[in-house]
Amino acid sequence: MGLWVFMVVVSTLFGLFGVAYMMRAAYEDWRPITYVPWQLYCSTGLLVLCSLAWELARSHVSAGRAQAARSTTMGALVLSAAFVLSQLYAWQAMVAADYSVAANPANSFFYLITGLHAAHVLGGMVAGAFAVRRAGEAVGLCAQYWHFLFVLWLAVFGMIYLVTPEFVRAFCTTIGIPVR
Numbered sequence: 001m002g003l004w005v006f007m008v009v010v011s012t013l014f015g016l017f018g019v020a021y022m023m024r025a026a027y028e029d030w031r032p033i034t035y036v037p038w039q040l041y042c043s044t045g046l047l048v049l050c051s052l053a054w055e056l057a058r059s060h061v062s063a064g065r066a067q068a069a070r071s072t073t074m075g076a077l078v079l080s081a082a083f084v085l086s087q088l089y090a091w092q093a094m095v096a097a098d099y100s101v102a103a104n105p106a107n108s109f110f111y112l113i114t115g116l117h118a119a120h121v122l123g124g125m126v127a128g129a130f131a132v133r134r135a136g137e138a139v140g141l142c143a144q145y146w147h148f149l150f151v152l153w154l155a156v157f158g159m160i161y162l163v164t165p166e167f168v169r170a171f172c173t174t175i176g177i178p179v180r
Contacts, residue, residue: 003141003144003145007145007148010120010148010152011152013116014113014116014117014152014155014156017109017112017113017116018155018159020109021109021113021159021160021163022163022168022171023168024105024109025106025163025164025165025167025168026165026168026169026172026179027105027165029104029105030104030105030106030165031104031106032106032161032163032164032165033099033104033106033107033110033160033161035094035097035099036161037090037093037094037097038093039086039087039089039090039093040090040157042086043083043086043087043090043153044153044154044157046079046080046082046083046086047083047146047149047150047153048150049079050076050079050080050083050146050149050150051143051146051147051149051150053072053073053075053076053079054072054073054076054139054142054143054146054147055143055147056072057069057072057073057076057139057142057143058139058140058143060072060139061135061136061139061140066135069135069139070132070135073128073131073132073135073139073142074132076128076142076146077125077128077129077132080121080124080125080128080146081125083118083121084118084121084122087114087115087117087118090114091111091114094107094110094111106160109160110160113156113159113160114156114160117149117152117153117156120149120152121149124142124145124146124149127141127142127145128142
């Protein structure tokens, strides 16, 4: 129950950032990010692999293979660390391509939201480290959390690159909200 409450709170937090992102995108000085570093696609793949590894660890626990569950959990944690490192590498690529945090409000949101997601991955890694020792139900909860992080990542990635000022204006007009 605690995990579900936490995921609702995290979803609300990211949802509020999404609303703020859309509101800010309606201003004239907003320039959508057009550069997508390859590291972000790599990050997405790493999260898919993390999710699969946690699911495999869950199946090992169900089958009573504690050692296999521990090994797979360790692999999931290594993949999670690789995700965080690929995010840092993506930030370096963004800065090198002149998408620094201060250059544009869209850039600031990019660093804020992807950094917040990476922080939640790091927090999950701490919980995952406990799951390595305990196996059992903890592995199942970690699997749920990583599936959640993956879906959240897809939403963040989509928002950053698909929500444009034109999209916001069209959306607001459709629901009857006047936009400047």
